[in-house]
Amino acid sequence: MRRIGIILALFFATISYAEVYTPEEVPNPKSQGQEYYVSNPDGILSDSTVNWVNGCAARLEQETEVELCVVMLESIGEEDAFDFAYELFQRWGIGKKGKNTGVLILFAGESHDLRIMTGTGIEGVLTDGICSKIMYEEMFPSFREGDYDMGICLGVLAIYDVCTDGETPEELQAVRSVTNRGRYGEEEDEEWFGWSVTERVMIGGAILFVLGLFVLGWIESIKRCPKCHKRKGHEIHRETLEYATYDYDGKARVTYKCKNCGHEFTLEERIPKLVHESRSSGSSRGGGRWSSGGGGSWGGGSTSGGGAGGKW
Ligand SMILES: [Zn+2]
Numbered sequence: 001m002r003r004i005g006i007i008l009a010l011f012f013a014t015i016s017y018a019e020v021y022t023p024e025e026v027p028n029p030k031s032q033g034q035e036y037y038v039s040n041p042d043g044i045l046s047d048s049t050v051n052w053v054n055g056c057a058a059r060l061e062q063e064t065e066v067e068l069c070v071v072m073l074e075s076i077g078e079e080d081a082f083d084f085a086y087e088l089f090q091r092w093g094i095g096k097k098g099k100n101t102g103v104l105i106l107f108a109g110e111s112h113d114l115r116i117m118t119g120t121g122i123e124g125v126l127t128d129g130i131c132s133k134i135m136y137e138e139m140f141p142s143f144r145e146g147d148y149d150m151g152i153c154l155g156v157l158a159i160y161d162v163c164t165d166g167e168t169p170e171e172l173q174a175v176r177s178v179t180n181r182g183r184y185g186e187e188e189d190e191e192w193f194g195w196s197v198t199e200r201v202m203i204g205g206a207i208l209f210v211l212g213l214f215v216l217g218w219i220e221s222i223k224r225c226p227k228c229h230k231r232k233g234h235e236i237h238r239e240t241l242e243y244a245t246y247d248y249d250g251k252a253r254v255t256y257k258c259k260n261c262g263h264e265f266t267l268e269e270r271i272p273k274l275v276h277e278s279r280s281s282g283s284s285r286g287g288g289r290w291s292s293g294g295g296g297s298w299g300g301g302s303t304s305g306g307g308a309g310g311k312w
Contacts, residue, residue, distance in 0.1 A: 019041075020075045020076065021041075021073050023088045026039055026041070029069070030092070030295075031295060032296075035058050035296070037069055038053050038054055038057075038070045038071075039070070039071045039072065040072045041073070044074065044107070044148055045072055045148060045152060046149050048202045048203070049152060049202075051202075052175075052202055053070055056157070056172060057069075057070075060159075064164060065101050066102075067103070067298055067299055068102075068105070068159060069102065069104045069105070070107075071088065071105065071106050071107065072107045072148070072152075073108050073109065074109045076108045076113070081111070081113035082115060082305065082309055085104055085115040085117045086117065086305050089104050089117050089302070090302055092298045093297075093300040094298045094299070095119035095298070095299055095302070096121075096299040096301055097299050100301040100303070101119055101299075102303065103126060103159060104116070104307075105152070107148070111311070112143075112311045114140075114143070114309065114310060114311070115308075116134065117303055117307040118131065118303060119301045119302065119306075120303060121301070123306040123307075125162060128306060128307060128308050129308075130162055132310070134159065135155070135308055135309075139151040139152070139154060143312040149198050150175075153175045153198060154175070160172065171209075175201055221234075222234060223256050223265075225258035225260060225261065225263055226263070227261055228258060228260050228261040230260040232259040232260040232261075233256035233257065233265065234256060235256055236255050236257045237254070238252055238254045238255070239253045240271070246273060249270050249272060250271030250273070251268060251270065251271060252269050253269075254266065
């Protein structure tokens, strides 16, 4: 009962208080770290969608230097969506400096405004016409059904497709095949443990990914026998020679026994150095920058206001 009370209280607190943002007030996702691309202060998108978009955008940046930023706001008040997006874009400097490869998706729920704004360096690829098509054909149909998660996922995918010239990885495309099933076939409509179709695909993908890692790890742990050359050497003993630190790899001596011929052999193996909780990896040059805890930044790009806008 108490929990229901809290949920109701939160619910009423939410509906009675739609914060109106100005461009200065929008929380910059980069303040959380370099691997964040989504500003979702009103919780319009589900956590799983935010994670998915962050993953997509990180991958897109690595492959194409395009910096994709998604901003989801309940309200921008009376402000014009173009002006708002333009100011936010310049203020944050989305896109690589000098290359201007930024893309901003601005969503304002109350006024039903959507704006895709492109940096000058990407305008030639992600043309105004293409942006408009992406909005009206990929995003608005889901928005009109109230499925903002799906609309954003489809829009991000479409942008990914255009920027990589159709080279979007299969596992990202999974989201799209499910919408088609949802839209044209009726049977997929029911809820399953209260999860939406999108969430199911994401969770399914995550489970497959983790399983894949386990299988890879398991295969990796079986060594080829130097005597009979069959891949049948299973670990029977492991001794740490040097412990890994944050700065240096460690070393272990591992004894394997071949299940085929019974031969025992030892190998010296590297123990990867320890990694701090937040992802950290060396260089701070170019596309591969990851923050070591809090505080990243956009690349410093600018826009001349290219892209498209509309209302769903
Ligand atoms: Zn053997």
